[in-house]
Amino acid sequence: MGATVAINAPRGATGGAPRAAAAGARPPSDAPPAGPASAWSLLSRGMNLEALVRSIIREAVREEIRPLREELKAVAEGVRDYREVQGMHGGEFLTVEEIATKLKVSPGTVRTWIAAGALRASRPGVAGRDGRVYRIMRSDLDSFLATKQRDSRDGVDTKAEAARILAAVARKRRR
Numbered sequence: 818m819g820a821t822v823a824i825n826a827p828r829g830a831t832g833g834a835p836r837a838a839a840a841g842a843r844p845p846s847d848a849p850p851a852g853p854a855s856a857w858s859l860l861s862r863g864m865n866l867e868a869l870v871r872s873i874i875r876e877a878v879r880e881e882i883r884p885l886r887e888e889l890k891a892v893a894e895g896v897r898d899y900r901e902v903q904g905m906h907g908g909e910f911l912t913v914e915e916i917a918t919k920l921k922v923s924p925g926t927v928r929t930w931i932a933a934g935a936l937r938a939s940r941p942g943v944a945g946r947d948g949r950v951y952r953i954m955r956s957d958l959d960s961f962l963a964t965k966q967r968d969s970r971d972g973v974d975t976k977a978e979a980a981r982i983l984a985a986v987a988r989k990r991r992r
Contacts (some may be wrong), residue, residue, distance in 0.1 A: 910952040935962045
């Protein structure tokens, strides 16, 4: 019942001669056990003991983490599905550049609308500090555009207004 088994390591792998086996145990063998993943095959290929231990620990950690990775993937898929549903209901976020491209204005114009409070935006950041990039919800953009259309000057002759502005500019240049 109290028989101890010796580790049969090749000479030099542990810094000394192999320990003697206890009574009843098989004598040490110079031939390593078969199998590509065995520790003996790694040691015989010139891998030192420290690298072998690292390899074994790395494999053990991978085995422990594998279920967590699968659970994390499932959570990420759920979040992605939620965002797709939110995108259908106006919850999609847009950047300043995307809005500028869509409305054919400069990004500076969009930032001016945000600074003036005409277009609602958020600046997601870390640790309670504002981030550097604005995010605008599609629903906020839609309400902004609806407000702009209501506020537009219907019934005003744009050509006449443009001619009046050009005439005023020309008068200022002559002075």
